[in-house]
Amino acid sequence: xxxxxxxxxxxxxxxxxxxxxxxxxxxxxxxxxxxxxxxxxxxxxxxxxxxxxxxxxxxxxxxxxxxxxxxxxxxxxxxxxxxxxxxxxxxxxxxxxxxxxxxxxxxxxxxxxxxxxxxxxxxxxxxxxxxxxxxxxxxxxxxxxxxxxxxxxxxxxxxxxxxxxxxxxxxxxxxxxxxxxxxxxxxxxxxxxxxxxxxxxxxxxxxxxxxxxxxxxxxxxxxxxxxxxxxxxxxxxxxxxxxxxxxxxxxxxxxxxxxxxxxxxxxxxxxxxxxxxxxxxxxxxxxxxxxxxxxxxxxxxxxxxxxxxxxxxxxxxxx
Numbered sequence: 001x002x003x004x005x006x007x008x009x010x011x012x013x014x015x016x017x018x019x020x021x022x023x024x025x026x027x028x029x030x031x032x033x034x035x036x037x038x039x040x041x042x043x044x045x046x047x048x049x050x051x052x053x054x055x056x057x058x059x060x061x062x063x064x065x066x067x068x069x070x071x072x073x074x075x076x077x078x079x080x081x082x083x084x085x086x087x088x089x090x091x092x093x094x095x096x097x098x099x100x101x102x103x104x105x106x107x108x109x110x111x112x113x114x115x116x117x118x119x120x121x122x123x124x125x126x127x128x129x130x131x132x133x134x135x136x137x138x139x140x141x142x143x144x145x146x147x148x149x150x151x152x153x154x155x156x157x158x159x160x161x162x163x164x165x166x167x168x169x170x171x172x173x174x175x176x177x178x179x180x181x182x183x184x185x186x187x188x189x190x191x192x193x194x195x196x197x198x199x200x201x202x203x204x205x206x207x208x209x210x211x212x213x214x215x216x217x218x219x220x221x222x223x224x225x226x227x228x229x230x231x232x233x234x235x236x237x238x239x240x241x242x243x244x245x246x247x248x249x250x251x252x253x254x255x256x257x258x259x260x261x262x263x264x265x266x267x268x269x270x271x272x273x274x275x276x277x278x279x280x281x282x283x284x285x286x287x288x289x290x291x292x293x294x295x296x297x298x299x300x301x302x303x304x305x306x307x308x309x310x311x312x313x314x315x316x317x318x319x
Contacts, residue, residue, distance in 0.1 A: 001091050001121040004208050005031055007229040009089075009119060012210075013038060015221045016117055018086035023048045024075045024102065025092035025121075029055030036060065039067045047082065049075050050092070074138060079105035091121040095131035095172075097143040099185035112195050117212045120186065124207025126152045126165055128183035130175035145172040145180050186211070202226070 001009060013021070013035065021039070026032045026048045032055070035046050047069040057070045071078050075092050079102060090102055099120070110116060122128070130152065131145050150171060151164020157174055160167070172180055179188070183201075186209060190197055198214040200222065201207060212218055 001089070001119075001206075001208065002030060003206075004202070004204075004229075005034065008202070008208065008225060010034060010038075011225050011229070012117075012119070012222070013087065015225060016087060016218070017042065018117070019044050020085040020087075021046045022082060022085045022088040022116075024050075024079075024088065024090050026050040026053050026055070029053065029060065031089075032060070036064045036068055040064070045069070047071065047085070049073065049078050076101055076105065080108065083109045085116050087117045087119070089119045089121075093132075093134055093138065094122040094127045094182050095133060095139065096145075096179045096181055096185040096188075097131075097139050099182050100179075100189055103186065103189040107189075107193060107195070112213065115195060115197070115213050117218075118210070120182065120209035120211070122182045122206050123186065123201050123209035124183070124203050124205065125154060126206075127181055128207065129177075129181035131172040131180050132166065133170040133172075136170055143179065145177065146174070147172050183209075 009031075019042075021035055021044060023032060023035065023046060027050070032046070032048055038044060039046050045067055046064075049071045051072055051074055053070065053072065057072075060068055061070065075090075076098065088106065090099065092098065092102075103118075106116065106118070131147070133139060133144070133147055136144060136147065147170045148159055149168065150159035150161065150173075151167030152171055153160050153164045157176070159171055159173055175181065178184075186199065190199060190211075196213060198210075198212055198219075200210045202209075210222060212222075
């Protein structure tokens, strides 16, 4: 959702003017912070739901006071108790069971006339038709699709044995099966609901979904914002930047590695020269030792003759 925030999501919030916002799935809190600034300017309130927020919650509470409420729990444990909000962002656990039951909880607390505006994340590939489980233990077994900690690749139904997207997270082993994926959960909810709901999607990587009770003013606002957002150009620019950054990092790493290899080669060359010098020195030492040993042998031989000759003379006189 971050990629579409400035050009699409936040302009929608500014135009719709909600008084009470609920955010499911805050993660690092960047969008949370943006909505809190909106609440300050528009006398609004934000309730944030996330079991493991990755930001300093206390500092947010200290700064924004009663405009901010943090609930560190799973959305399905909380939503039935929340009422009266105008807008909700659903960006938590991206699987059929969670999104379907989040929508059922919302439906129980509202009617056709006060149903909140809903913004979804992950309504396109990779999780439109495939579940992801951050913690499979949170999903009842009868609603768990077969899953593995393996990666996803566009156009491939099965998970990859190596590599792929999100290979460190539990992904459903197949896609496009019943009760599997975020978009499937949304569609199943709409098909069962008695409310006259409108649902729009922006089909991009992960994608964005909008659900609301249609009226001419809301339709106009959404049309104008989407039209003016240039979202295709924004997304192209985003991924172009990511590709360039990736290539730049690759080239930087390659240059650094080439430099390291060059330094290692120089070090090896120096070591080879040192080894050669040591061999030459060792050869010299061996030659010197050989000469010393030869001289020593000559001296010992000469001294032995000088010693043994008087002894022989003495022995001859005795006998």
